[in-house]
């Protein structure tokens with residue numbers, strides 16, 4: 001039995017629907033109902049055993065259960081219990097409020113296998129309200145053009161839309177065609193996103209003053225050339241570092257992340273105080289060093305197939 | 313400090329020059345004195361805080377952060393000040409951010425030993441962007457892609473005054489420029505530039521398309537392939553300015569030191585010997601020196617520079633700009649006679665019987681430092697900018713070669729979604745292609761689209777951002793010269809190559825050979 005296997009496996013536990021965690025082609029899959037729906041949308045008719053938060057099952061004497069991770073819709077931590085020992089795999093997680101998914105639940109454990117995407121002390125994600133305010137101010141100043149936001153199609157895009165709505169922005173939001181199905185899926189899971197319009201084939205004049213959301217790969221592509229005078233924004237935790245934003249030709253960096261920042265990572269460790277921490281998925285060296293400084297037993301767990309940087 | 317840090321970040325992320333100017337102008341209009349004056353000084357590079365050095369920032373980091381975590385973070389971020397700003401504990405909600413002038417006053421009134429503490433207390437009162445702006449302000453290295461000239465342009469735009477007027481008074485003033493803002497807002501007279509060496513805008517030339525000019529009315533000079541430079545000296549101080557009006561004295565100290573006249577002259581900075589233009593590296597070396605605040609003695613020795621003078625704007629305090637070229641030329645010849653001949657000479661007048669004769673002389677000129685011919689109206693005053701009918705540049709006919717596209721890379725800015733930078737090659741005797749140059753201009757938008765499609769459809773390999781393409785497309789490349797180069801495997805390099813035509817009709821194996829190109833070395 002594997003967790004988020006990078007190659008097709010007989011039996012797979014899947015934490016959430018991002019492509020680097022949920023691959024296609026497994027035999028049997030256990031995941032939350034939302035994650036299974038996302039996988040079905042992405043990979044066609046893939047079936048699995050739905051595991052709502054809190055539910056579990058037993059295999060080979062190991063009790064396996066799923067708990068909210070607060071990362072994206074359906075994201076879960078996985079708790080493994082065997083002979084009185086508890087191991088938690090966080091998957092990707094965050095501790096901040098997110099209107100599009102269930103909040104992270106701390107789960108007591110002996111061994112914590114934690115992600116470390118933003119495991120460097122330079123990463124502090126500012127309050128999302130500040131970033132949304134920055135976005136709305138830029139839009140107000142850009143009457144003749146539009147704001148084009150790069151955001152990952154699963155999770156980030158819907159969170160930005162939901163936060164815009166929460167800030168009182170009720171105009172239609174324009175989306176890249178590749179995002180439509182995922183937005184529909186969120187809406188069907190009681191995450192209201194308001195009026196969304198697919199931006200393909202619209203006249204430039206129609207999109208003046210609009211907020212347009214597209215996958216990051218579309219930002220510098222020809223698709224974007226049909227938009228009226230766009231300001232290029234990007235919603236990602238990586239935008240905290242100026243050079244990273246400049247490399248991607250981003251004019252309006254929005255530091256919005258679905259991962260725990262340095263403070264969340266370290267405070268979660270202090271809160272759970274596992275007797276051992278395994279660090280994976282990101283900057284294992286810096287978080288390992290922090291554990292050493294705080295006398296927490298930790299080691300890096302390098303996973304195969306994970307050399308790509310996470311979505312941020 | 314918040315408005316200032318928002319400005320700094322705006323400038324970092326904005327690529328368009330006009331938009332940068334607008335951001336600065338908005339800030340200067342909406343910010344009170346003396347904050348805006350200090351900010352203007354920081355942008356123009358005239359602000360220096362003696363108590364804070366880069367080492368103070370490292371010391372601050374070492375005192376507060378685990379050295380290993382700091383090093384890992386610094387390696388990732390790539391900039392010490394930014395790393396410290398990002399790692400610093402978050403500001404408490406009740407902290408009151410300091411103003412720019414408070415920062416300057418506090419840092420200027422402390423000692424070098426106390427400065428890191430003062431800086432740290434200021435850091436505690438700012439958010440991450442504010443901390444970044446603070447550290448950049450304190451160490452004087454804004455690095456936001458703004459030249460002094462651009463900062464002055466923004467001031468001019470903010471208050472509806474001409475940048476040349478700003479330039480005239482600039483060097484007479486010092487930060488925080490209260491008198492400058494008072495004048496800009498119409499509250500006082502223009503400040504008096506007094507006795508300072510400052511930049512006067514250059515007179516520029518139009519290209520001579522296909523007209524003929526009468527040599528009785530126009531004087532002909534060579535057009536030199538160096539860097540346009542203005543030397544202004546009051547006797548007390550000598551400053552050098554480049555095309556945009558940016559001061560480059562520090563980059564060419566030997567020129568400033570050797571200049572013993574009083575006045576303002578216009579000329580071309582060149583490298584002594586036959587390296588100029590012979591090997592593109594010498595021109596590049598000049599370009600690189602242009603961007604520096606200081607140069608080493610070794611750099612000075614490697615490429616001995618001199619200025620070839622062609623005009624005079626001021627002789628002593630006497631403004632000659634309203635006088636005709638003929639009269640200025642006479643004054644220049646007299647003026648130049650007193651100068652050190654190692655560092656200064658006169659651009660010669662070409663003696664031609666008539667225009668046809670001039671065309672012959674121009675066609676025969678093969679000296680590498682000659683880019684073409686300048687034609688200057690004999691009765692024209694020295695006027696700022698490009699005025700119709702007064703000065704013409706008549707460039708040499710470009711050389712052309714048929715080359716084969718080998719690699720393509722995405723462009724930058726507006727072009728970043730197109731493969732618009734092309735490396736092309738010519739044939740060796742044994743049928744291999746070797747790169748001879750790279751070009752990213754000369755084609756129309758429609759041709760760019762076609763080229764982009766060609767690259768995408770004919771990619772055979774990818775190396776990061778670079779695509780290698782099927783060697784099938786012939787590009788006619790125009791260039792100013794070709795010369796020996798050790799940097800290319802082909803042993804030759806082109807000067808200013810650009811695509812002149814797409815030769816979709818021509819089979820790749822009929823493109824030029826390296827030997828053909830070599831024959832054009834002149």
Ligand SMILES: [Zn+2]
Nearest residue numbers: 016018071092
């Ligand atoms: Zn994820």
Ligand SMILES: [Zn+2]
Nearest residue numbers: 018020092310
């Ligand atoms: Zn992930």
